[in-house]
Amino acid sequence: MTASTTRRTTAAKSRIAAAGAIAVAGAMLLTACGDQTDSGKKDTAASADANKAPLFDQLPKAIQDKGVVKIGSDIAYAPVEFKDKSGNTAGIDPDLADALGKQLGVKFEFENGTFDTLVTGLRAKRYDIAMSAMTDTKDRQNGVEDGKKVGEGVDFVDYYTAGVSIYTPKGKTQGIKTWDDLCGKKIVVQRATVSEDLAKGQAKKCPAGKKLAIESFDNDQQAQVRLRSGGADAGSSDSPIAAYAVKTSGGGNDFELVGETVESAPYGIAVAKDNKQLSSALQAAMNAIIKNGEYAKVLAKWGAESGAVTEAKLNGGS
Template sequence: MTASSTRRTTAARSRFAAVGSIAVAGALILTGCGDQTKDNGSESTDGATTSAAPLADKLPKEIRDKGVIKVGSDIAYAPVEFKDSSGKTVGIDPDLADAMGKQLGVTFQFENGTFDSLITGLRSKRYDIAMSAMTDTKDRQEGIDSETGKKVGEGVDFVDYFTAGVSIYTQKGKNTDIKTWSDLCGKKIVVQRGTVSEDLAKSESKKCTGGKKITIESFDNDQQAQTRLRAGGADAGSSDFPVAAYAVKTSGGGNDFQLVGEQVEAAPYGIAVAKNNTELRDALKAALDAVIANGEYDKVIKKWGVEDGAVKEATINGGK
């Protein structure tokens, strides 16, 4: 597939591995995590004591004294972050946060929220950071609404830690004529609200001819979109590649969905930090670089089977 639009919102190009590379780590019932808009509970990763942490002095004093970094996250996006069968928050992001917490001497406390509200929560200081498979884009850095092009906020800084593309998936054995985004003209796609998949669907629909636009149904979380597709309520769904591949491998024991076509829009995931909190931003970068250097990063990436998205170093505002 080829396209040029936005991500979990606005970026570029294609990469990643096959669905078989996604490891199934822990029991996951894709429809069992509930509606995240009703779940405002929090989960903590296991941090370390500040006195034993090599990078603790890089943190702002307020956070160092509290010993906690509050993380806004859409905890319904397996395998990046989700609730396991016991209700514990697990995934790529919580594991990386745990490793970073040991470097910084703090606990990363994950708090659940809908994806499209995370930057607002960061702006209102409900969260210290947002870590939720969020794509680093120029629009987000500058506080621009990607659809209207209008300024809507002061923007955020990102500490980039991973790379992912976007994929289309369908019910297994059905809609075999769908291979690219242009094949969705005249069809219905389900997506999560506020994501690159939604933006890309809107952009591609404008290119459709003969009055055959793409019908887009958007949901608060990806699991709701999957449920809709599973029930036959749409022709296709779209998510970030690791999420789509995980759903294909796990939902219905691998019998519900299939990936179609190639990934597009490969771009960095970033930890979002308020523009005026450069001390915290730089501390997070130092912690990420440390866990990359000591091998903990590679262990996490390998655990979840997403090695092709690994980065060699943390980057600030690397999104385009």
């Protein structure tokens, strides 16, 4: 075989290989186009399904487009929100969020955070809403903490009523029945909660020599561990949380409620002040599940019927 013949043969092979490559590429291109068409059909179908939700059109377009409401939440506050034995987010708020999602045609996704950072996360646009057993107060509406303006306030869609309870180690109440009885004692609370505010207020009232010591934690579970270990005389949480801890901790043998529930106030879903359309859509969705009975089913599941409301209101806290 001559060198010329060899070159021609090599060239021919190259042309055949190139043609094959072009054919394969063409087939791949057609396949890719086919996949894109299928994906487009699926996206269109998903969008159509979302649009069938009765209140989808009330959502802001940005939420409609992404199909998700991101929720900032302290997921350590059973039974309102917590991690179950499988590590899934469970509780009153997640179940209510699922019901709201059916009305609005979008998913509600919980993201864990410490309670005292949720409002700042909302301001920073890390979340669309904060839903975390958060009491609706005028201070939070106005962005005030400890009497000082710290930032933009939030709007609340109120959906439940809760008070504040005190609990102690079981059989060791030490005569504690009221907040005044805590003078000279030590209480554990979660940071940035109404319980902490009440404890601070009570500490100022206690006489010299009988000061109330306060130990604050990032979450309520840490406070419960401290009390259970004998590191404090009492704990305080929102009424449904305290009642759940008393019922379930140690099989009901760790804690007991003392005194009466005080400071009853609404829980609210917090929404940025500049997102009025989302607040309005959430209010409409909450009223829809109150009306259709899904709301009552969720509360009954968690034994929380006592805090039920008959109407979702905006900024009803005082």
